Amino acid sequence: MSDDNPHSSNGSKKKSVLNKIIQLFRPEPKNKNDLVDVLTDAQSRELINPETRQMIEAVLEVSEMRVRDIMIPRSQMVTIDRNHSLDEFLPIILDSGHSRFPVVNEDIDHVDGILLAKDLLAFGFSNSSEIFSLNDVIRPAIIVPESKKVEPLLNEFRSNRYHMALVADEYGGISGVITIEDILEQIVGEIEDETDEDIEEDIKLLASNVYLVRALTELEDFNEYFNCEFNEKSADTVAGIVLQHLNHMPQKGEQLTLGPFDFKVLTADTRRMQMLQVTVDKKHKINGKLSD
Structure with missing residues (x-):
């Protein structure tokens, strides 16, 4: 007696088609x-x-944010006094490394415009004897x-260039x-960028087998330094590898062991990890050299 069952085969085909139909009419996401x-x-x-998932989730969060949530507070603003000469405010520009500066008159609540360092x-390179005047270069604020x-x-930034x-707060300040x-x-x-100060090393030795690693360290560099072979096709950074195995955004103190490496999250927020502590099994041989 033959084991072939045409009814079973047809049933499998019908089931496959049914699954496709169910998948087609699967309910769309109703909320975030x-x-x-x-x-x-x-x-x-x-x-x-x-990394792609993390970025899309960040976009979703940004869509709900208001300017007050991410602005640089007035106490940290670097401004140029309109009544100062070029020699007086040029050191401020050079020291800050910023490219744009609010130009204030009297105090920070009176902004006359924006100065672009460029x-x-x-x-600076003109042979003209023309006297410098902020009025000639400041742009509308x-x-x-x-x-x-x-x-x-963000759309306005892009469209209006x-x-x-x-x-401004509710009182106009x-x-x-x-x-x-x-x-x-x-x-x-x-x-x-090249003007940022105190940029930390991607990988820093803390103890004999304990390292401080920036979460956004390129996986290629991590593999070279630690003589390992994490799949660079599945993630671009160390953070991506950790996310891939945890399948959720970890909190501070959360740990994960992968082979000879124990990853501990030192700093993180709701969107991304910043710093990791990596403890390496002492039996694992390390190259300890990053590519240029």
Whole structure:
């Protein structure tokens, strides 16, 4: 008697078609939590990598933020006094390393405009005897309320091609400043450049087999330094590897062991990890050299 069962085969085909139909009419996400679940499922099925999921979740969070949530407070603003000469405020520009400065008159609540550091280059390399005047170079200042949502502000930054806005409180005083970089850092993480000070090493030895590792250390560099072979196709950074195995955003103090490495989260927020403590099994041989 043959083991072939045409009815069983047809049943399997019908079941397969039924599953496809069910998948087709699967309920769409009704809220943010549903969408996060979809992203988590997509990551588990390797449709997206951990960094992509993390970035999309950050975009969702940014869409709910208001300017007051991420602005630089007035106490940390670097401003230029309109009544000062170029020789007086040039050291401030050079020391800060910023590219844009609110120009104030009398006090910080009276902003006359924005000075772009690059606009001073013409005066520094010109043979002209023309006397420098801030009036000739300052640009209009954009002022937005603290309550303004971040997402439409980002669109305004892009469409109107400006990069900085002053933030006003309900009484009309200046409460802070926000730049397009501040918004983008909420999505992609801290953006460092050659002017940033105190940039920490990606990997720093703390003890004989304990290391301080920045979460955004490139996986290629981590593999080279620690003589290991984490899959660089599945994640770009050390944070991506940790996220991939935990499948959730870890809290401070959470630990994960992968092979000879014990990862402990030292600093993290709701969006991303910053620093990790990595303890290496003493039997594991380490190269200890990063690529240039």
